Amino acid sequence: MLRNTHAAWGVASAAAVTHCESVGQIIAVSCVGALGGVICDIDLFSKHNHKNRLARIIIGITVFLILLAAVDFYFHLGIYRHIYAYAGFGQSAGIIGFIALCIIFMAAAHRKFSHSLLACALSTLCVYLIYPPVCIGYAAGFISHLALDLLNRKPEQLFFPVKKGVCFNLMYSDRTGNTALFLVGILMAVIFLAISFMKL
Numbered sequence: 001m002l003r004n005t006h007a008a009w010g011v012a013s014a015a016a017v018t019h020c021e022s023v024g025q026i027i028a029v030s031c032v033g034a035l036g037g038v039i040c041d042i043d044l045f046s047k048h049n050h051k052n053r054l055a056r057i058i059i060g061i062t063v064f065l066i067l068l069a070a071v072d073f074y075f076h077l078g079i080y081r082h083i084y085a086y087a088g089f090g091q092s093a094g095i096i097g098f099i100a101l102c103i104i105f106m107a108a109a110h111r112k113f114s115h116s117l118l119a120c121a122l123s124t125l126c127v128y129l130i131y132p133p134v135c136i137g138y139a140a141g142f143i144s145h146l147a148l149d150l151l152n153r154k155p156e157q158l159f160f161p162v163k164k165g166v167c168f169n170l171m172y173s174d175r176t177g178n179t180a181l182f183l184v185g186i187l188m189a190v191i192f193l194a195i196s197f198m199k200l
């Protein structure tokens with residue numbers, strides 16, 4: 001599936017499994033859900049002849065973090081304050097570990113280690129060390145990516161280091177099936193986010 005589809009399902013999955021107690025937490029969970037939904041395809045940013053893609057990733061993340069900080073400050077959401085509350089050796093280790101995993105994802109072949117339950121567990125551990133309240137949402141987003149890619153015709157190495165990949169061979173990742181799943185993902189994200197807001 002394409003990135004927008006994974007992001008939509010990541011947000012929907014994270015919102016579905018996380019009980020949020022503030023607007024700031026809903027926004028944080030949505031962001032990490034989308035991150036979990038797209039992170040294992042990060043290798044696609046750095047391949048296929050696009051020399052500047054790594055720079056674009058770094059610039060994109062920086063701009064996103066600045067915008068989030070501006071929204072956080074303006075609306076007094078407390079997102080960064082909550083994250084800062086977990087500052088320490090564990091959080092630093094989580095950040096370094098997560099960046100290291102992203103580099104490994106980019107260096108490895110597509111749908112190998114990055115699309116495994118092991119990668120999901122390791123990166124979720126890093127997110128837990130960085131900011132524990134959102135780690136379940138992140139894991140849900142990551143698992144939604146693995147589940148959606150199982151529908152594709154190209155296998156993913158779900159049980160890495162077992163070499164044999166798995167897929168249900170049902171659809172191409174960039175055709176009508178992807179469009180339908182994108183619309184379903186958007187609808188689910190809107191529904192689960194609306195439920196989260198109503199529960200505040």
Ligand SMILES: [Zn+2]
Pocket residue numbers: 001040041111115145149
């Ligand atoms: Zn994928």
